[in-house]
Amino acid sequence: MTYTFLKGHGTENDFVLLPDLDGSVHGALSADEMADRVRALCDRRAGIGGDGILRVVRTSAYTGEDRPVSDAEWFMDYRNADGTLAEMCGNGTRVFAEYLRAAGLAGDEVTFATRAGDKTLRAADGLWTADLGSPKLLGTTQVTVDHHFWPACNVDMGNPHAAAEVDSIDPHGPIGDLYDSPVYDEAVYPHGVNVEFFERVGERHVSMRVFERGAGETRSCGTGACAVMVAAAEADGLAIARDADVTYRVDVPGGTLHVTWTTDDRILLTGPAVLVGEGTTSL
Numbered sequence: 001m002t003y004t005f006l007k008g009h010g011t012e013n014d015f016v017l018l019p020d021l022d023g024s025v026h027g028a029l030s031a032d033e034m035a036d037r038v039r040a041l042c043d044r045r046a047g048i049g050g051d052g053i054l055r056v057v058r059t060s061a062y063t064g065e066d067r068p069v070s071d072a073e074w075f076m077d078y079r080n081a082d083g084t085l086a087e088m089c090g091n092g093t094r095v096f097a098e099y100l101r102a103a104g105l106a107g108d109e110v111t112f113a114t115r116a117g118d119k120t121l122r123a124a125d126g127l128w129t130a131d132l133g134s135p136k137l138l139g140t141t142q143v144t145v146d147h148h149f150w151p152a153c154n155v156d157m158g159n160p161h162a163a164a165e166v167d168s169i170d171p172h173g174p175i176g177d178l179y180d181s182p183v184y185d186e187a188v189y190p191h192g193v194n195v196e197f198f199e200r201v202g203e204r205h206v207s208m209r210v211f212e213r214g215a216g217e218t219r220s221c222g223t224g225a226c227a228v229m230v231a232a233a234e235a236d237g238l239a240i241a242r243d244a245d246v247t248y249r250v251d252v253p254g255g256t257l258h259v260t261w262t263t264d265d266r267i268l269l270t271g272p273a274v275l276v277g278e279g280t281t282s283l
């Protein structure tokens, strides 16, 4: 059986998109079969290659047990490259919105369902801004690489994050190459965690690297950038004492994102979304 795919990315966090509007293409697969298909598609040598999958399906046509309760027409069915489900993907929301717009299924503003609730995105000046809702600051935890350890801010952006401020994110420094997951507290994160390391570049300007749950080190992570911004803003005393919207620039290996924390406690993620091509596959 062949089916259509597209390839896209947001600051080089790259995805295979699977249009499956009425659920008839992938909906009949068992959970294990779908996980196998995701791994095959995301394989960078034998497949298309990607950090994850964005399946585009009508909310009413999604047959998974975790079907969201939502009036939104479209559901962003996100899966990590290793086949696991994830609640949220910030860069993915922009690429998903870009696909809907390019396919004539939405305009410059769209709301769709995700496993972390409905998300609204708006396009302006060639970028998309995603309203990712309120962050949850859950205290301090610890992450370790080799014999180095750092305190990290536990931030829930719909998916779990540990954001650690460090002196340097240089791969030749203590963080190293991030081939393996940093060690984290499994009691705090029983379902795994995305680990971000960030360093200060200037005022309200940071640079980060990330080890993503289910994907390894990636070139960007949108929710990770939001978690980093929240951690930096908290350290800067802006988590509570915020009398105006606050924006941080977050540099990632694949580009630049901007994250705004509004006075009404919402996180807005702004960045690019690119569709690079499409084709058919039988993977």
Ligand SMILES: N[C@@H](CCC[C@H](N)C(=O)O)C(=O)O
Binding pocket: 013, 052, 080, 085, 086, 087, 088, 089, 090, 091, 092, 159, 160, 194, 212, 213, 214, 215, 220, 221, 222, 223, 224
């Ligand atoms: N890259 C994404 C996050 C994707 C999901 C993550 N790996 C998880 O398992 O929570 C982003 O841009 O937010």
